[in-house]
Amino acid sequence: MDGTRSDPEQNRGEQIEAAEREAAKQRLLDQAEADRIPAEETTRAVPERRWRRGQ
Template sequence: MDGTPADPEQNRGEQIEAAEREAARQRILAQAETDRIPAEETTRAVPERRWRRGQ
C-alpha cells in the first residue's frame, strides 16, 4: 500500500464481509438456542450401584 486512502470499493467489500460474518454468527447462535435443552428437562443424575457396594 502506498499510504493513500482505501479504495471505496474495497471498503464496501470489507463492510459486506463484516455483515456476512455477523449474519452467520446470528444464525449459529439461533441454532444453538434451538438445540439447547433446558435444565428443567434434563434427568437427575443417579449414582451407579457399583459405588454403593462398599457401604
C-alpha cells in the same frame, strides 16, 4: 499503490464481509439455542445402585 484502503469498493467489500460474518454468527447462536436442552428437562445423574452407600 501504497497499500492504503481508501478505495470505496474495498471499503464496501469489507462492510459486506463484516455483515456476512455477523449473519453467520447469529445463525450459529440461533442453532445452538435451538439445540439447547433446558435445565428443567434434564435429569440428575444417579449412580448405579451398586455404588450407593448403605444399599
